[in-house]
Amino acid sequence: MNDIKKARPAGKSPPARRNRNPGHSSPSKAHRPDKGMTRRDTILMCIKNLCRRKVRTILTVSGVIIGTCAITVMVSLGLGMQKTLEETLAQLGDLTIINIYNYGTSTEQPLNDEMLDTIRLQDGVVAVTPVYNTYASRWGNYTFSNGKYTYDGQIVGVDFDALRSMGYTFVEGDFPTGENGYEGVFVIGQDSLYSYTDKKGNYVQQTTKADGSPSDPPVNVMKDKLTLTINKSDQSNTKKQPSFKITCTGILTSDYQRNPSTYGVFMDIHYVKSLEKEYNKYNGVKVDKNKVEAYDNVVVKVQSMGDVQEVEDYIKSFGYNTNSMESVRKPIQDQANQQQMILGSLGAISLFVAALSITNTMVMSVYERTREIGVMKVLGCSLSDIRGVFLMEAGTIGFTGGVIGVGISYIVSFIINHYGGMGGDSGGMLGMASIGGSSIIPFWLALGAIAFATLVGLLSGFSPANRAVKISALSAIKQE
Amino acid sequence: MTAVEERLHPSPGPPGKDSARRPKKAVAADDGVILQVRGLRKVYEVEDEKVVALGKISLQIKKGEICCILGTSGSGKSTLLNIMAGLEKPTRGHVIIAGREVTAMSEKELAVFRRQNIGFIFQSYNLMPQDTALENVAMPLVFKGVPKKEREARAKKMLARVGLKGRMKHRPSQMSGGQQQRVGIARAFISQPPVVFADEPTGNLDSHTTTEVMEMIVRMARRYHETLIIVTHDGDIARYADRIVRLVDGAIVSDTENVSVVPREEPETVDQPAQTQSKRTKPLADSKQGQNQTKG
Ligand SMILES: Nc1ncnc2c1ncn2[C@@H]1O[C@H](COP(=O)(O)OP(=O)(O)O)[C@@H](O)[C@H]1O
Numbered sequence A: 001m002n003d004i005k006k007a008r009p010a011g012k013s014p015p016a017r018r019n020r021n022p023g024h025s026s027p028s029k030a031h032r033p034d035k036g037m038t039r040r041d042t043i044l045m046c047i048k049n050l051c052r053r054k055v056r057t058i059l060t061v062s063g064v065i066i067g068t069c070a071i072t073v074m075v076s077l078g079l080g081m082q083k084t085l086e087e088t089l090a091q092l093g094d095l096t097i098i099n100i101y102n103y104g105t106s107t108e109q110p111l112n113d114e115m116l117d118t119i120r121l122q123d124g125v126v127a128v129t130p131v132y133n134t135y136a137s138r139w140g141n142y143t144f145s146n147g148k149y150t151y152d153g154q155i156v157g158v159d160f161d162a163l164r165s166m167g168y169t170f171v172e173g174d175f176p177t178g179e180n181g182y183e184g185v186f187v188i189g190q191d192s193l194y195s196y197t198d199k200k201g202n203y204v205q206q207t208t209k210a211d212g213s214p215s216d217p218p219v220n221v222m223k224d225k226l227t228l229t230i231n232k233s234d235q236s237n238t239k240k241q242p243s244f245k246i247t248c249t250g251i252l253t254s255d256y257q258r259n260p261s262t263y264g265v266f267m268d269i270h271y272v273k274s275l276e277k278e279y280n281k282y283n284g285v286k287v288d289k290n291k292v293e294a295y296d297n298v299v300v301k302v303q304s305m306g307d308v309q310e311v312e313d314y315i316k317s318f319g320y321n322t323n324s325m326e327s328v329r330k331p332i333q334d335q336a337n338q339q340q341m342i343l344g345s346l347g348a349i350s351l352f353v354a355a356l357s358i359t360n361t362m363v364m365s366v367y368e369r370t371r372e373i374g375v376m377k378v379l380g381c382s383l384s385d386i387r388g389v390f391l392m393e394a395g396t397i398g399f400t401g402g403v404i405g406v407g408i409s410y411i412v413s414f415i416i417n418h419y420g421g422m423g424g425d426s427g428g429m430l431g432m433a434s435i436g437g438s439s440i441i442p443f444w445l446a447l448g449a450i451a452f453a454t455l456v457g458l459l460s461g462f463s464p465a466n467r468a469v470k471i472s473a474l475s476a477i478k479q480e
Numbered sequence B: 001m002t003a004v005e006e007r008l009h010p011s012p013g014p015p016g017k018d019s020a021r022r023p024k025k026a027v028a029a030d031d032g033v034i035l036q037v038r039g040l041r042k043v044y045e046v047e048d049e050k051v052v053a054l055g056k057i058s059l060q061i062k063k064g065e066i067c068c069i070l071g072t073s074g075s076g077k078s079t080l081l082n083i084m085a086g087l088e089k090p091t092r093g094h095v096i097i098a099g100r101e102v103t104a105m106s107e108k109e110l111a112v113f114r115r116q117n118i119g120f121i122f123q124s125y126n127l128m129p130q131d132t133a134l135e136n137v138a139m140p141l142v143f144k145g146v147p148k149k150e151r152e153a154r155a156k157k158m159l160a161r162v163g164l165k166g167r168m169k170h171r172p173s174q175m176s177g178g179q180q181q182r183v184g185i186a187r188a189f190i191s192q193p194p195v196v197f198a199d200e201p202t203g204n205l206d207s208h209t210t211t212e213v214m215e216m217i218v219r220m221a222r223r224y225h226e227t228l229i230i231v232t233h234d235g236d237i238a239r240y241a242d243r244i245v246r247l248v249d250g251a252i253v254s255d256t257e258n259v260s261v262v263p264r265e266e267p268e269t270v271d272q273p274a275q276t277q278s279k280r281t282k283p284l285a286d287s288k289q290g291q292n293q294t295k296g
């Protein structure tokens, strides 16, 4: 072999001969960094490939459309169900309220302000208020009146800041702002507007006017001048009874589900306590210093229904009794969740089938294009670009199917809601007799469904794309 | 390898980036050698049976040289070409192009190397069936990330050069074999790679078209001063080469200079194919003569 090589005359040098025309080689080639295909070209190539096999692409996209549609509609039915459920539960009362009862509960930790602070710091707790009841008028320590009528209901010491977050509504006015402190201000529940006695000690009855509407309350709490007076415990007490001007800032709308209820006059807990001190001072009541202060009833508001269980368990761990709607809500919610899972799974299964079909399409496509991929490799296409083209094809199938699927879902949802024949019947069929029938597609569901379909497309295309990458450049040369 | 040969083929420097793409200085010591093949061996194993496709091939090709690898079917020509172009790995041996060892590159490196250094003309054209002639020619530039405007301008120029100005928007199925191969040629030369490989470029063409296509390939290579390696079983085709390497059963049996290259003159300034030149070509005898010289 060496002989042959040496035999070749070395004299003639083709390069030297042809170097006359060197200007032609590599013009401006070095200026551009070679980073492979541009994104734009990858997209164009992908679209071109998809358009090439129209029927197959359409069929595959249809699979994704059906899958996306199924999953979206199923979830939307689940959401509709959840909404109905929440509406039903809302009628049971505020579900994010936990009541703590401490009647006769002997415990190491008294349910005092310190304990309330501890509970306030717990995750998920929004507000905590004591419900501190005391009575006015004949049985109580205080009297408040407009001079003509005397209030005869309860006075409740609360934390206005906490109450504000508990969703009370007002017939008139609002909670005190607290700008000037909470002294001498109160709100009154609508149910207490007729709880007065006249000067003779007779109850004022609510009557009906000629036109059938209820008579006006005896005291116009928002307008009349009101004074609160400390009562005598002993009639022989001759000292002047201390009295204070008090102002009402609002009337709470009647709502029987609430605690504190909308019956009573609500004042700041600290103000009520200071009134108590005044009373003790005036009447010479000796306070037992060893008696631990503890609230009988405390209301805790948590962030969401999901927080109830945990916070309630935490409070129970101190030995208090508690009560919330959780015990009612949970089984209903659990059942609803189960039904939603069934709905979601039905959708997921169809999208899974669609994913298989995308993979199949892509595998077929890679197989058919073996030679082309080989040629691309010979021409110097980067492996990452080849992978990119195929991944993008799969992703595009997923995305397109997702977009169209969501579009159709909106139509289906509209039909379910407006021609709701399907609602009750099919709901019953799926074991959802009472709930269901409405379909809700919030924006996040639409967006999520499209994103999910695209993701499914990409994942389905992953293995075929890698298969394409592994195809040998020699495939371009082999004659089949 | 003898000591002499070792001296003739010094180990290439580390295949660093600066040595990529026509490192004129690096190859200067090798007297303008752009492609080196050293001790190449390829053995296929088919069901316990070993087929030695290439024995122990060593070869040097100079920059700008048009080299024909001639041999009968099954002599190992394609195997040699594929290994040189980095499409296949040898069992043993090295291929060095432009100072970089192709045989040591990963698939990833090869992709970049190919699009920067290698052009390829296929026997069966291998055009993308859904793409137009223009798009097919521009394809290597797509892989390089050349913007559409620029690559289409360059592709148009190339198509004009291969005489297909009027076929820009035609798809492969709308063109004859000869036309398709001319598109293939335009594609191979568009990025002006230092080395162009052609495996039986006229294998699917009739004799008249063969002449046309061969003249075009050779003219292109000469025009851009590119190294061209053609594999063929057809002695007629060998006439276009500066040098003819004969392969028999995977071994080089002769390596001769073709003293009567056709076409004799380089039609560098002429863009249109000169049909008359084919008539001036001399018969096959030239290459046979060359072979005798070597054997002597
Ligand atoms: N992939 C392969 N597997 C097994 N044997 C092969 C393969 N490719 C080529 N060969 C064998 O190697 C030898 C040379 O083949 P090839 O290079 O294609 O020859 P040519 O191109 O000169 O016709 C032949 O004997 C062929 O059968």
Ligand SMILES: [Mg+2]
Pocket: B077, B078, B079, B200
């Ligand atoms: Mg061959």
